[in-house]
Amino acid sequence: MTLPFDIEFGRPEALYLLALVPLLALAWWSYRRWQRRRIAGLGDAALIARMMPGRSPHRAATRFFLGLLAFALGILALANPRRPAAGDPELRTGIDQVFALDVSNSMLASDVAPNRLQAAKDLLKSLIRQRRNDRVALVVFAGHAYAQLPLTYDHSAAELFIDAANPGQLPAQGTAVGEALDQCRELFGIENTGRYRTVLLLTDGETHDDKALESAKALTDRGVLINTVGIGSPGGTTLIDPKTKTLKKDESGNTVVSRLNQELLQNIASVGKGQYLLLSDRAAAQSALLAAVANVKSAPLVDKANLSYDPFYHWLLLPMLVLLVLQGLLPERKKVAA
Structure with missing residues (x-):
């Protein structure tokens, strides 16, 4: 005020x-x-x-x-x-980015080395280091979604929260993509700061969340662009049960195979007027995401962290x-x- x-x-x-x-x-x-x-x-x-x-x-x-x-x-x-x-406050002309990171058990699959979750974390930290003037925020989700970090210029804190993200943070398993996008919308708030706003969703998309496209549309209506990154392989891979250290099986005794749901992520990116990327090559994905916002114009904002x-x-x-x-x-x- x-x-x-x-x-x-x-x-x-x-x-x-x-x-x-x-x-x-x-x-x-x-x-x-x-x-x-x-x-x-x-x-x-x-x-x-x-x-x-x-x-x-x-x-x-x-x-x-x-x-x-x-x-x-x-x-x-x-x-x-x-x-x-007295003194001139620091003005930053970056953008506002909210990262939605899937931390469900399926993200521990190793079809992307060393595993899906770690590959997603490495990509996020690389992006943060390349975009020093951006405000960033973090939402983690599995069966439910939680805002872990509000929009901030404190990139060191953001990296700490990203490193700490793991399936044990959330008691309910699943892939609540729609709820995660809703949390992203709340983090942006209703104030129009004139900043370019974007959501980066990183998940294997292993869900039948009917709410996901509806939540993506609500974000787009507020002028937020949504990029999605698919982590995993369409053919899928088996999972190791963290408790028994053996192959995970379903209630019928069949071996669980976790597959990347590219169709969902492509649809979300389409509704969100962004792009879908498959994380098969981190460097290529990083270059594509950086190129998408390289020439974006955004209103300057005072960084109050050091005032x-x-x-x-x-x-x-x-x-x-x-x-x-x-x-x-x-x-x-x-x-x-x-």
Whole structure:
């Protein structure tokens, strides 16, 4: 959240607490109204005033509103108003890329050396190192999809998350491509930053996910291009059960063969106005993907990761403390002459 003079809030979510201010004021007004009615029900107003000479509704109101104003200033201080320090922020003119990485058990098949998952990881890390000005994000999926990393310029963190991706991260097995694409759409958000946006889906596509094309269309409608990379072989290969270390078999005792579903990935790329690539040669796939975005024009975006800020919260804490001191010094009851 940005204010005039380049002032912004470091923790804008704290501003939601300001909703308590009118609620507290309403609660106090309701209490005072109830109190006035109780006192009025005791008898003659002039007689009651003489019986309680020290009572001062105006002082009580002043004390309350001093405290309420101090509370509001404290919330604003908690939201951390700040301004970028002197110096030119770094502008990056890259694109926004979300990587959707399949980490299902079938990605451990070795028809792509050393295995499908590692080949996909190596490709992603190579792409990141070639595109230093891009913001990148990561979604991992198997039976369900999860956003592992939001859009960031921190490529070192992105590589760490990619290296850590494995089938053990997700309890449910499967290949939820549609859900993964939905997660990609949420990571981009609804804000139009003027940046060129693309999704790179890396999977063996071993699924019958009817939602996948629908989710791809929803991304395309937001101007997001989808490229797909097929990892595996159409003829398929057997899988090793990670628990028994033997060939994996289905419920009928037949040996499981994991095959690349090229048709699904080609259809997704077609709907997403991108291209489908078979990861048989990492260098060739990398060159094709880099060429596809080499001349793309994208709006520059400030990289805030390395910005330093001048905080202004102390300018709110000082008047807050003054108000609290005044509240403490102001007695609720007025002095009565002896």
